[in-house]
Amino acid sequence: MTAILRHELKLNFKSLLIWSLSVGIMGFICILMYTSMEGEMADMAETFSNLGAFSEAFGMSTLSIATISGFFATEVGAVHGLGSAMFAALMATVLLSKEEDGHTGEFLYSLPVSRSSVVVAKILALISELVLFTLICGAFYAAGFIALGENIPGSEMTAFLLRMLMMNIEIAAVALVISAASARNRIGFGLGLSLIFYAYDLVGRVVPDMKDWLFLGPFSLANASEIFAGYELPGKAVVTAILVTGVSLAAVFGIYLKKDLAA
């Protein structure tokens, strides 16, 4: 199993590097933009926080965009949330199906290793990649704060990154079901899935009647504005995330271990 884990990490190294550097550098640039916008932000913050549903959707009613923490949560929160969700969905959607899509399954599964071991090794590799992605991005964000001469809000930043990681794992688990069921790489489905989750959260924060159902979407776990405003981890969202992840993984094993592998 270790050989397959190593092999998977090696195969995905380039994608991990490209995505984590892209999202990390975008976040870093966003943070650096704070100084140039600081003066205007003070005037705009008041206006932004009174834009009703728009302010709610982007968390500007919770936190002042004029502070570095508020700016980070609003801007980088959106960049990291969407970027990491897309990365998680993309990697998970092709995790299993790529063996059939690339016709490498006959080679891999003719080696003396059970399908369940392959699935476990691949899931472990995926989780490792999501952790590495989070760490690399986190390092860029920390560098951004340091470059501005600001103190890094340690506990909020850690909570932000950890909760984003939880969200990514949940999204990856759902996308993995697509991968297990399909003999072709369904990248479009995976990316679409992450965008649907993002839109669900955005709409949920704008439409008052949907607020009570926000916990169903993975993005409710990691709302940056709530994290930096010191809100507690929403219990319902955590339970839902654990359930969704558990059921998805059970479905992955159920489907993949029984399916006929395409040549």
Added chain:
Amino acid sequence: MTDVIKIEKLTKSYGKKRGVSEVGLTVKEGEIYGFIGPNGAGKSTTIRSMLGFLNYEKGSISIFGKDSRKEHTEILKEVGYMPSEALFYPAMKVSEVIKFAADVRGMDCTKEAEMLCERLQLDTGKRIKELSLGNRKKVSIVCAMQHKPKLFVFDEPSSGLDPLMQNTFFSLIKEYVKEGTTCFLSTHVLSEVSRYCDRAAVMREGRLIKEDTVENLTESSIKNVKLYADGEHKEYMFDGNINELVKELAGKKIDNLYIEEPSLEDIFMHFYEGKEGK
């Protein structure tokens, strides 16, 4: 001799599409067993069921006395498989693919792999995406042989290999078989069967229609008849009592007549076209 592969009443369908039906065969230890049939006959379905890629509905497959479903991983430890399409991870180097296959097996096969690469003249420094089909086939051969398995399962192994490499490949098979390895060889190339196999099975439309020694298959009562009579030229396979054939020809004005032993190709064409009993 012990049975290495024992397949009984194997049935596998793909929804409404036919896969294989009631296939049964036995491969004995140390033999080279040919598995022949046209495209879509069910050869690959049988092989893929043996190796656990497909879940079959009915029947049983036992390899080394082990149930192919329950002891799948144990079986694969002793098997070297070469798929018809030799496809690997394109960005990996040949040496990395070969090492990966050995690592998953938890074995150090460096020595054997080096010997095989040398015999097959395989450049291990190249990336898979830079290789031709023939060279990918060579990688597949090394991966299938480097751990010295007790059973080879080869699906169309020689396609893409040049004649010289085909020779080397079959020499390698014979060397391993001499040391006790059994070989299950699925092929279209009938000359390979007649030259290298001890026994063979013929598949047609998902069913196994004949299983026998290659010697018996070629020494059947089937005759290849070339008849020039009544201004016409007719060529056909005759399977039956030779006296019946003489009776059939008696009323004709014959210009020329050849009654020949059929080649292996003729016999298999006869099976493929479903002309048994003519």
